[in-house]
Each structure stands twice: as C-alpha cells, then as structure tokens.
Amino acid sequence: xxxxxxxxxxxxxxxxxxxxxxxxxxxxxxxxxxxxxxxxxxxxxxxxxxxxxxxxxxxxxxxxxxxxxxxxxxxxxxxxxxxxxxxxxxxxxxxxxxxxxxxxxxxxxxxxxxxxxxxxxxxxxxxxxxxxxxxxxxxxxxxxxxxxxxxxxxxxxxxxxxxxxxxxxxxxxxxxxxxxxxxxxxxxxxxxxxxxxxxxxxxxxxxxxxxxxxxxxxxxxxxxxxxxxxxxxxxxxxxxxxxxxxxxxxxxxxxxxxxxxxxxxxxxxxxxxxxxxxxxxxxxxxxxxxxxxxxxxxxxxxxxxxxxxxxxxxxxxxxxxxxxxxxxxxxxxxxxxxxxxxxxxxxxxxxxxxxxxxxxxxxxxxxxxxxxxxxxxxxxxxxxxxxxxxxxxxxxxxxxxxxxxxxxxxxxxxxxxxxxxxxxxxxxxxxxxxxxxxxxxxxxxxxxxxxxxxxxxxxxxxxxxxxxxxxxxxxxxxxxxxxxxxxxxxxxxxxxxxxxx
Amino acid sequence: xxxxxxxxxxxxxxxxxxxxxxxxxxxxxxxxxxxxxxxxxxxxxxxxxxxxxxxxxxxxxxxxxxxxxxxxxxxxxxxxxxxxxxxxxxxxxxxxxxxxxxxxxxxxxxxxxxxxxxxxxxxxxxxxxxxxxxxxxxxxxxxxxxxxxxxxxxxxxxxxxxxxxxxxxxxxxxxxxxxxxxxxxxxxxxxxxxxxxxxxxxxxxxxxxxxxxxxxxxxxxxxxxxxxxxxxxxxxxxxxxxxxxxxxxxxxxxxxxxxxxxxxxxxxxxxxxxxxxxxxxxxxxxxxxxxxxxxxxxxxxxxxx
Numbered sequence: 001x002x003x004x005x006x007x008x009x010x011x012x013x014x015x016x017x018x019x020x021x022x023x024x025x026x027x028x029x030x031x032x033x034x035x036x037x038x039x040x041x042x043x044x045x046x047x048x049x050x051x052x053x054x055x056x057x058x059x060x061x062x063x064x065x066x067x068x069x070x071x072x073x074x075x076x077x078x079x080x081x082x083x084x085x086x087x088x089x090x091x092x093x094x095x096x097x098x099x100x101x102x103x104x105x106x107x108x109x110x111x112x113x114x115x116x117x118x119x120x121x122x123x124x125x126x127x128x129x130x131x132x133x134x135x136x137x138x139x140x141x142x143x144x145x146x147x148x149x150x151x152x153x154x155x156x157x158x159x160x161x162x163x164x165x166x167x168x169x170x171x172x173x174x175x176x177x178x179x180x181x182x183x184x185x186x187x188x189x190x191x192x193x194x195x196x197x198x199x200x201x202x203x204x205x206x207x208x209x210x211x212x213x214x215x216x217x218x219x220x221x222x223x224x225x226x227x228x229x230x231x232x233x234x235x236x237x238x239x240x241x242x243x244x245x246x247x248x249x250x251x252x253x254x255x256x257x258x259x260x261x262x263x264x265x266x267x268x269x270x271x272x273x274x275x276x277x278x279x280x281x282x283x284x285x286x287x288x289x290x291x292x293x294x295x296x297x298x299x300x301x302x303x304x305x306x307x308x309x310x311x312x313x314x315x316x317x318x319x320x321x322x323x324x325x326x327x328x329x330x331x332x333x334x335x336x337x338x339x340x341x342x343x344x345x346x347x348x349x350x351x352x353x354x355x356x357x358x359x360x361x362x363x364x365x366x367x368x369x370x371x372x373x374x375x376x377x378x379x380x381x382x383x384x385x386x387x388x389x390x391x392x393x394x395x396x397x398x399x400x401x402x403x404x405x406x407x408x409x410x411x412x413x414x415x416x417x418x419x420x421x422x423x424x425x426x427x428x429x430x431x432x433x434x435x436x437x438x439x440x441x442x443x444x445x446x447x448x449x450x451x452x453x454x455x456x457x458x459x460x461x462x463x464x465x466x467x468x469x470x471x472x473x474x475x476x477x478x479x480x481x482x483x484x485x486x487x488x489x490x491x492x493x494x495x496x497x498x499x500x501x
Numbered sequence: 502x503x504x505x506x507x508x509x510x511x512x513x514x515x516x517x518x519x520x521x522x523x524x525x526x527x528x529x530x531x532x533x534x535x536x537x538x539x540x541x542x543x544x545x546x547x548x549x550x551x552x553x554x555x556x557x558x559x560x561x562x563x564x565x566x567x568x569x570x571x572x573x574x575x576x577x578x579x580x581x582x583x584x585x586x587x588x589x590x591x592x593x594x595x596x597x598x599x600x601x602x603x604x605x606x607x608x609x610x611x612x613x614x615x616x617x618x619x620x621x622x623x624x625x626x627x628x629x630x631x632x633x634x635x636x637x638x639x640x641x642x643x644x645x646x647x648x649x650x651x652x653x654x655x656x657x658x659x660x661x662x663x664x665x666x667x668x669x670x671x672x673x674x675x676x677x678x679x680x681x682x683x684x685x686x687x688x689x690x691x692x693x694x695x696x697x698x699x700x701x702x703x704x705x706x707x708x709x710x711x712x713x714x715x716x717x718x719x720x721x722x723x724x725x726x727x728x729x730x731x732x733x734x735x736x737x738x739x740x741x742x743x744x745x746x747x748x749x750x751x752x753x754x755x756x757x758x759x760x761x762x763x764x765x766x767x768x769x770x771x772x773x774x775x776x777x778x779x780x781x782x783x784x785x786x787x788x789x790x791x792x793x794x795x796x797x798x799x800x801x802x803x804x805x806x
Contacts, residue, residue: 327641328641328642332641335639335641336642352642466771
C-alpha cells in the first residue's frame, strides 16, 4: 500500500514536470518572420512590432524558444542579443505572448537546491547605504529560499588575501578583477554554478574569463563617460544635446560662433593635478579609437606616444589651450581647480556651456547651487559617439559551489536579480536584463549608454602603475602649458615602458 | 695615586653611552644601511638590480637605480632645481635674515618687528604652502581675483599672472623660493641678530671715533666678525633646502618645471622602493660635504678657544 502511494506520488510529480517542460517548449506563435537586414537590431524590431523598444528581451528569448522547437524553420539561435546577422530569420512573437513573457520573465527565483537555513558567506567592500542597497537586491532571494547571507565588509585587499588562503568566503564582490589572476585555481566557473553568460555582453565575459573559465561576473558598474550641462542654458541659446561626435563637434563650433565658451576644462587638483585631463583624453580615445585601444594603452601594448594617443591629445589641446573654447585658455585649464570648473557652467551668468566630469559633479552642483533643479538646471548626457565607456565595476567571484552560493550566483546573474538591482538603484547592473527596470532618471540614461557600449574600460589613471600615472598627468599639464606634444608623449611613453616592464 | 673609586672600568663609559647608541643604531644606522642596500637592488627593491637592464640599452649593473637618478630627464630637472634653490634661494634667505637683523636693531619696536619676521617659523610647511597658494591664486574666468597678489595687480590695472602654473618655469620657481624665504628668514635673522649683539661695542665705538661711516662699520667691522655665524647659518640653510619637499609637494607637486629631488623620492616610495632609495642616497651624498664642512669649522672654532 505504501509502495502504491509513493508510486502514485512519483507519477504525479513526473507528470507535472513533463507537462511543465512541455508548455515551456510549446512553439511560440510568431506574428511575423523577419529576415535580418543590414543595420537591424532587436530593439528596432521591438519598437516596430511590439510598440516598445525595451521589449527586445521578449524577441530574444521567445525567438530562441521557437528556434529550439523548430530548428528547421529558425536555424539561427541568438547567442548575443547585440549581434544578429544579416539573413537570419527571426521570429517576432505575437504581442500577447511577448506581454505575458515580459510579465513573468523576471519573476522566477531558482533556489538551486539551497535549503532554508543554508548559509552563504560573502565578502565585499560596500558599507552603509551601499550595503543597504545590496540587501534590498538580495531580499527576494533570501525570502524565497530562506538562505542566510553572512556578510563581511572590508576595503582591504589583505583581508581578502588572508581569507583566500585560510577560509575563503563563498562569494566575493570586489571592485577589481585582480583576484582573478591571484586565485585562478580556487575560483569556480560561474557557468558551472548555473549562471547564464548570455546575460552579459561578450566583453564582460572576456574580462572575467581566464583560460576559457568564466570566473568573474560584473554585478555593479558606474560610468563616467558623461558631460554635464545646463538644459536651461541650452534652451536659451537653442542648442540641442548632440547624439553623435560630429554633432558635438558642430555644437562646440556653434557655441564659439555665438560668443559662448563651450568648455570648462580646469583640472587643478593639488598633487593630483592632471586626472581630469586624463579622463577627458580617455573619452576622446574611446570615441576616436575604441575601448580595445584604451585597454592596450593600459597594458602597454600600445605605446603612449602612438599616433592614436597623439590624435586624442591634439583634439584635447585644440580646446584646452584656447580661450575661445575653454575658460581661461591654457592657463585656465592648468590653474582652475576641477571643482571651480564644474561651478563655472552653472554660475549666473554661466562662464561655459559644458563640463566633462563624472557622476559626483551632480552632488557638487547641488551643494554649490542649492536652488538649481536636476533635470532642468543641470543634467548630463553620455559622451556621444563613444565606442565604449569608462568607469568602475564590481565583480562577483565564487570560491564555493555550495547550494546557497550557487543560489546567490544564479540569482544575481538572472533576469530577476538584474531587475532587482536596477530597481534598488545600486548604480548600474551590467546584466543585460536590467535594462528597462531603472527608476532613477540618471541611471536610465547611464544604462542606455552602457547598453550601447562595445566595451568597458577602467579609468586609465586608476589602473596604470603610479609612476606611469604621474608621467601621464605631467604630459597633459606640460602639453597644455605649451610643451612640444611629441616630447611630452615620449616622456610618458618612456615611463609607461619602464613601469610596465 | 688615584683612589680606586675615581677610576672608571672599561665598561662604564659604554654603559653611559648605550642608550644613545641603541637609539642611533636603531633609528639612524640601520635605516641608512637598509636604504643603501635597497638602492642596489632592482627598481622595486625586491630583485637583483640587473633585472632592470634591457639588452641593447645602457646598463650600470648594480648602479642601475643610480643610472635613473643621474640620467632621467625628470631627475636632471630636479637636480637643476635643487642647485638653483641652493644658489639663489639660500643667499636670498640669509641676505633677508641679515638685513632684518641689522635694520631691526635700529628701530624702536625692535622686539615686535623681530617677532613678526620670526612668526612664519611657527607655521607648518604644509600650512605655509596652502596659505601661499591662496596668495598666488589665479581666477581664470570672469570671477574676481581673490588671490592677494593678482587682486593688487588687477586693481592697478594689470593682467593677472599665473604664479605657479606659468609656462615659464622660472616664474613658478621664484614663487616657491619666496615662500621658502618667508619661512626661513626669521630663523636666519634670530641667529644673526644674536651674533651682531655679540660684537663688542668698544670696537664699534672706536671705529666711530676714527670717523668710519655706518656703511664702513658694517662691512669692515661687523661683517667679518659675524662671518663664522653667517657660514653656519648658510650651511644649515643649504642642508634644509637640499631636502626641500613640503612646499613643492603642496604647491606644484613638481609640475611646470619645479620638480625637486625629495619630491621624486616621494613619488617612487611605494611603487619603486629601490629607485626611491637610490634618490635618497643621492640626497645624503649631496649633503655630506656640507656636513663635513660644518663639523670642520666647528672643530676649528673649538681649537681657537
């Protein structure tokens, strides 16, 4: 009798399982089968057929389901939603299918066998408000699976090193990928733990992979490839936010013709003078050369006196050395503090139209001019035409393959985790599925810039060894102050070769 | 026959010396040895020096860090600047100190005048750097000049000057020397003033009776008599100035042609210890002749007594 009961139970279980699988593999109803043309991309289809560009994940996932069910009709699966090839046939799901998919695609939480009460130890550098935001992000997982996250917060690399050697934390969140090379053999392949690499752009996967093993997934990123401006002033003079580099260039010239000073480029910063210039030049390299080039400069593969670097300096110098383009000309650039440079764009009357500075400028403007309103008096736009972005990212690495660790890794790399990350507003989530879930308007803009980037580069100045960094700053200051560009770059290139030897 | 109780054992003097010796060994001798040995390693101070050598490039073997310290363009600029600090800023400081000392003797409010000149000595060098950065401040936009110097210049109808970020490095250097003189002139004045007081009044009176002018009295009587003190003050200043760091680090960080040796040393201290130590040794070597000179003079003076 007991046997019969368990048999029945088993059958019922099996049946549910089978029927569940069957429904997931039900062929998708395609409202249209489109053949990919040149310059097509998924959000374009989503906009055209589903009335909303943000609905592209529905096409991405539902097409793949259709392709799995019917490989003859749709032989090409989309591996990377940024990359669809001309000639592919794409299934555009019916509107109601897409709607129901989008309603549910972020809802699932997979506990990956973790039982209630299981513990996962984590080590991160976040504290205070950051820690609270992280707790908000993981709350649904904690609630759904009952696991307990035991966190330790430390900014010290030595702490990680000591722990890695004795009792490594299950999961580490670190703002650099150096642990990747230090603990290569101890770290787990995130794919094997159940994380879905398709949720990340290929450049993120490359960054986090060693010898074909995917060891680090980015969970958080902030970008500083942005330019601050006053929408009020732009409206007053009839300027529009540029969307391409050519437009920005034309806008700058128009401002000069109007008698306005386009830039405020002051970079004085005590013993750290030069970093603002370094940021600016990195963005120019991202526009003119691309993220791979920037990474090669960091690694030393591209010498600092290369023609590409020289071209970026020349563009920079054209503006930074001329009174018509920046406040105070060359003298202004080397002697104005970077904070004053921010203020000058929002003073009354404004001394300049734009300042290239990272996100903290928003807070600086708010404290200097408390009456100004974000969005109307001050705002930012992403550097137009940048092929990649620069910024900082935090990476997740796992030392353990316990069920609870797996659950955390799977959750944070899942669409649901990404959506929660975006909703919590804990900067950006590099997870593709986060797009469209941001509430904060500034983050929405940054997330679009990040989604459109072909690469992510760390701040050159923060990444290269100190003597090279000093030499880079010096080259910028010397060049702006009238030194020969070739000689200034040769000196920095010598320091680069010496420091990276 | 000396009573036994008055005799010292061979150990006793060492016992008295031990406290000082241990402190010297621990905090001067050992660090110096360590500095020198590190300077003969590679630039990071962890491997033999020769790992820094590239085939086809000049290589000085164990002196590789010294090759950097003596041939790198940045270092050459620093050496040039330190030489200029010694050649121009030191005479400026001693001259200013001497002038104050002589002139203060002639006024009624001598004590007040001297206190004011001496006061900057109480300000930390970093503080002085910050204060003078404000004095030299340049507003490059449309705002008012809040730096005293540029406010005066624009008030008189002139064009503001970039005192610290000038494309002409001599302007930046002179601006820094002025801060140094402001800081140290008080010290020179105090010492020289004491020396002037020590000049016997009789000699001065006698020369006056003989019809010497004040100018002659100073140059023919006072100056030769206080020359030993001037020498001591000058050598002390040279040592101070060779080690100059704070003012430069705070005000320009060696940018725009103002680099000095100690600032180079500081820049490498974390990442490239070996190289940093070689620069430190270079600094010690440069100071040693002046120390020797000072000690010799001291001995000569002792013998004269």
